[in-house]
Amino acid sequence: MFIYQCSQGSCELDATLPDPVEYSSAQFGYRLALVELNGAVVAVATMPAVNSNQGAVLINTCPSGESCVDGGVFVVDAPGPYVPAAAFGTQLSVIADQDQGVFYMAVGSAADIPLYVFACNISTYSCAAQGDVYDTGTVQNIN
Amino acid sequence: MLYYGGNFVLAPSVLYTLRSDEQVIRGFWCPNGYCDNSNPYDFGLPSSYNVTAFGGSLAVQGDLLVAYVILDGTTDAIAMFQCFTAPICQFIDLIESETYAPVQDYGYLLTISTDDKAIIVAEPDILVGIVQSYENGPDLLCLSGKIICTKS
Numbered sequence: 700m701f702i703y704q705c706s707q708g709s710c711e712l713d714a715t716l717p718d719p720v721e722y723s724s725a726q727f728g729y730r731l732a733l734v735e736l737n738g739a740v741v742a743v744a745t746m747p748a749v750n751s752n753q754g755a756v757l758i759n760t761c762p763s764g765e766s767c768v769d770g771g772v773f774v775v776d777a778p779g780p781y782v783p784a785a786a787f788g789t790q791l792s793v794i795a796d797q798d799q800g801v802f803y804m805a806v807g808s809a810a811d812i813p814l815y816v817f818a819c820n821i822s823t824y825s826c827a828a829q830g831d832v833y834d835t836g837t838v839q840n841i842n
Numbered sequence: 843m844l845y846y847g848g849n850f851v852l853a854p855s856v857l858y859t860l861r862s863d864e865q866v867i868r869g870f871w872c873p874n875g876y877c878d879n880s881n882p883y884d885f886g887l888p889s890s891y892n893v894t895a896f897g898g899s900l901a902v903q904g905d906l907l908v909a910y911v912i913l914d915g916t917t918d919a920i921a922m923f924q925c926f927t928a929p930i931c932q933f934i935d936l937i938e939s940e941t942y943a944p945v946q947d948y949g950y951l952l953t954i955s956t957d958d959k960a961i962i963v964a965e966p967d968i969l970v971g972i973v974q975s976y977e978n979g980p981d982l983l984c985l986s987g988k989i990i991c992t993k994s
Contacts, residue, residue: 792851794854803852803872814850816857818874829876830875
């Protein structure tokens with residue numbers, strides 16, 4: 700994964716991050732997102748179909764003003780049971796909550812399974828699954 | 843059976859997701875990342891439009907949500923919604939390409955700039971429009987050159 704530092708629309712290569720050894724995946728970076736949280740930059744890269752087809756998400760924190768290679772990296776695995784786990788990470792959406800000091804990360808797939816929402820704290824290098832979003836089978840509140 | 847998870851986007855305290863019948867977008871209230879599955883809100887285009895598929899690409903920024911839509915099985919477009927009362931969004935307008943060819947896949951991949959000022963589609967150097975004003979909904983300011991903004 701390549702991380703660029705950009706200013707006023709001009710970007711320079713800042714860091715090249717190899718596949719994490721324990722999650723070697725041809726699909727590293729299948730979906731990407733970048734958010735700024737309390738001055739730090741957070742790069743999110745999904746890795747569907749890694750390690751015996753267990754999808755995962757890699758989160759790289761880049762301290763303010765420092766290269767991303769000096770930041771902390773942690774991995775969020777597919778919550779179990781998640782079937783098919785290989786699809787975990789084929790869809791991604793991330794948003795920062797500056798007031799709470801966390802970012803929320805929705806991870807899903809193209810399959811007939813729920814998507815999951817996580818709350819992530821870069822101080823503790825951890826994400827907690829807040830719950831899944833599933834189909835109620837009904838159409839309601841049509842606007 | 844309806845399902846979703848194939849496409850979605852987070853907004854502050856809200857999640858919007860494509861429903862698998864590709865006719866409506868479903869919005870959830872998600873305070874602190876906890877989504878209320880019991881009370882989703884569906885919204886889409888007015889019934890006067892013959893929607894073939896809807897929501898294959900979603901983007902949201904501020905009060906503006908845009909979605910890829912296919913009409914009459916042939917016409918690709920970008921539907922704009924205003925979400926002042928998120929997760930409920932109101933249809934505003936439809937952006938269709940007048941000059942871009944092929945029209946197929948127009949809006950297939952969308953994003954909105956972080957300052958809410960531009961909607962960008964997947965094709966290189968193609969900027970659909972500039973959001974000029976929110977007073978009465980986002981008005982699009984069309985530019986020249988490679989910009990192919992149109993407002994239906």
